[in-house]
Amino acid sequence: MTATSDRPRHRSRAATRFPIYRLVLRSQVTRARLLALLALGAVGIIVGAALGASNPAPALIDGLGLVDGHLAAGTRFVNTFGLSLLVPVTALVFAAASLGDPDEDGTLVYLWLRPVRRSRIVVAAAAASFTVAWPLVVVPLAVAAAATGGGRDLVVGTVASATVGLVAYTGLFCALGLVTKRSLVWGLLYIFIWEGFVATAADSAARLAVRTYARSVLSGIAELPLRGTVVDSPMRWIAPVAVGLVALAFATWRLARRDIA
Amino acid sequence: MSATEPVIEVEHVSKWFGELVAVSDVSFTVGPGVTALLGPNGAGKSTMLRMLCGLTPPSQGTVKVLGGDPRHDLQLTRRIGLVPQQESLFEGLSAYEFVHLAAVLTEVGDTDAATGAALGLVELDPDDRRAVGTYSKGMRQRVKVAQALVAHPQVVVLDEPLTGLDPRQRLHLITIFQRLGAEGRCVIVSSHVLDEVERFGSRVLVMAQGRLAAEGDYHAIRELMDDRPHRIRIRSDDPRSLAAGLLGGAGVVGVTLEGADATIVDTRDAALLRRSVAVVARDRNVRLNEVTPLDDDLESVFRYLVEGR
Numbered sequence: 408m409t410a411t412s413d414r415p416r417h418r419s420r421a422a423t424r425f426p427i428y429r430l431v432l433r434s435q436v437t438r439a440r441l442l443a444l445l446a447l448g449a450v451g452i453i454v455g456a457a458l459g460a461s462n463p464a465p466a467l468i469d470g471l472g473l474v475d476g477h478l479a480a481g482t483r484f485v486n487t488f489g490l491s492l493l494v495p496v497t498a499l500v501f502a503a504a505s506l507g508d509p510d511e512d513g514t515l516v517y518l519w520l521r522p523v524r525r526s527r528i529v530v531a532a533a534a535a536s537f538t539v540a541w542p543l544v545v546v547p548l549a550v551a552a553a554a555t556g557g558g559r560d561l562v563v564g565t566v567a568s569a570t571v572g573l574v575a576y577t578g579l580f581c582a583l584g585l586v587t588k589r590s591l592v593w594g595l596l597y598i599f600i601w602e603g604f605v606a607t608a609a610d611s612a613a614r615l616a617v618r619t620y621a622r623s624v625l626s627g628i629a630e631l632p633l634r635g636t637v638v639d640s641p642m643r644w645i646a647p648v649a650v651g652l653v654a655l656a657f658a659t660w661r662l663a664r665r666d667i668a
Numbered sequence: 669m670s671a672t673e674p675v676i677e678v679e680h681v682s683k684w685f686g687e688l689v690a691v692s693d694v695s696f697t698v699g700p701g702v703t704a705l706l707g708p709n710g711a712g713k714s715t716m717l718r719m720l721c722g723l724t725p726p727s728q729g730t731v732k733v734l735g736g737d738p739r740h741d742l743q744l745t746r747r748i749g750l751v752p753q754q755e756s757l758f759e760g761l762s763a764y765e766f767v768h769l770a771a772v773l774t775e776v777g778d779t780d781a782a783t784g785a786a787l788g789l790v791e792l793d794p795d796d797r798r799a800v801g802t803y804s805k806g807m808r809q810r811v812k813v814a815q816a817l818v819a820h821p822q823v824v825v826l827d828e829p830l831t832g833l834d835p836r837q838r839l840h841l842i843t844i845f846q847r848l849g850a851e852g853r854c855v856i857v858s859s860h861v862l863d864e865v866e867r868f869g870s871r872v873l874v875m876a877q878g879r880l881a882a883e884g885d886y887h888a889i890r891e892l893m894d895d896r897p898h899r900i901r902i903r904s905d906d907p908r909s910l911a912a913g914l915l916g917g918a919g920v921v922g923v924t925l926e927g928a929d930a931t932i933v934d935t936r937d938a939a940l941l942r943r944s945v946a947v948v949a950r951d952r953n954v955r956l957n958e959v960t961p962l963d964d965d966l967e968s969v970f971r972y973l974v975e976g977r
Contacts, residue, residue: 666724
């Protein structure tokens with residue numbers, strides 16, 4: 408029997424709070440992931456700055472007449488780059504790995520075989536993913552939105568829409584990580600084939616895409632109509648959060664019933 | 669639960685994965701003390717241990733641990749410690765952090781003291797800040813044992829726990845397992861190494877091809893394994909003369925010649941044959957070059973137990 412020293416005793420005090428959240432958080436933050444996503448965010452800021460430095464002509468919008476060119480270009484950019492690419496891809500990278508990685512490498516057993524509610528494991532994993540993804544997504548997008556010169560509403564709309572989208576995607580991809588070992592492939596197919604292609608074909612299909620709700624939030628706050636903004640308030644706010652929660656409930660159900668390696 | 673009641677009850681349990689039958693109609697009970705689950709690779713040992721821990725449900729039959737269903741009774745996990753077979757750990761954590769996490773999640777009273785004690789038990793330094801990802805296989809194995817024991821579980825399930833350990837570490841862990849068994853805990857250890865099982869000094873369950881092939885104490889199993897036809901190859905400078913001398917004696921049931929220098933002997937008493945080979949060789953002035961058992965591997969032993977051949 409070995410007595411513990413003061414150092415680990417002190418060190419472990421913090422570790423007793425939210426241990427699974429902290430564990431997933433640590434395993435999520437890898438240098439490769441951070442560099443790749445920071446680079447993607449930096450591209451957004453550079454493009455935003457380029458848009459801001461340019462002198463776009465005012466845009467003619469149905470029902471609004473002429474709209475400030477910076478606002479129109481900035482909103483379209485946030486929609487195209489941020490809500491269609493950066494938000495879903497970042498959420499996929501972290502959320503799918505949060506439970507998918509430990510499931511695949513067999514370490515999930517060290518969490519599963521403990522008297523811990525399955526919902527606690529899932530929520531902790533999702534919260535850790537959101538914690539890492541949010542600054543990587545929202546900060547560069549907000550900076551990019553500000554750099555376009557689109558104004559305060561565009562920045563607020565960017566932060567709100569990216570956050571709402573991230574909530575839904577985090578839940579969805581967290582569950583996806585427990586459903587398939589090829590979560591990255593299926594996630595990318597969903598993002599680019601379903602959301603980027605199929606969901607643009609009809610309004611009814613668009614309502615089955617997270618991007619539609621996030622885009623509607625952006626459009627509503629920036630007060631600039633975007634193609635495919637078919638969801639009114641408050642549903643544009645409620646639906647993504649509900650999707651995220653339902654997906655986490657499914658992930659909990661799945662975790663409780665699946666085989667653990 | 670009284671001391672006489674079984675801790676683990678397995679009744680007519682089968683497990684299949686699609687077309688593959690991993691465990692087929694297995695029944696046994698396990699009480700306090702050390703029980704070894706012996707069998708070759710692919711015998712269904714790990715699947716059985718996973719079912720005991722609730723990690724996978726049986727396709728058929730029932731598994732009860734401490735009277736409860738390990739698959740659905742969350743609180744039961746508090747009383748089960750598992751050393752899984754897979755090597756993966758949370759690679760970025762130190763051994764202390766890894767074991768401490770187990771202590772926290774199991775809601776052990778003094779997590780720091782329990783973590784230090786568990787690491788000390790397996791002779792790891794609680795102050796070692798290196799990530800377990802940098803550890804040797806033997807050290808990782810000991811971390812796994814420490815996390816399984818940190819909450820003092822009543823049932824300890826160890827899937828090939830001695831893999832990767834050097835002889836001294838093996839002996840140390842075997843001593844720990846024996847001590848746990850002597851304390852009245854139910855320790856079930858899987859192994860595919862017969863001699864390893866002997867050192868547990870325990871009751872043995874033999875699994876082969878997904879079935880329970882035999883059960884009893886080590887010596888009974890060993891006798892059962894020895895009491896089967898053995899095939900031995902003897903290389904010499906005069907195999908014909910040697911074959912003639914051996915035929916009809918020493919429990920020999922068949923002799924064939926192989927190549928220019930080998931005699932293949934089937935016998936029911938390998939020990940007696942080994943003794944008589946030397947005598948026959950001396951009497952017939954035959955020079956012996958090599959005596960090799962051809963079916964002493966566990967696969968053939970288990971095959972004999974299951975199929976009688």
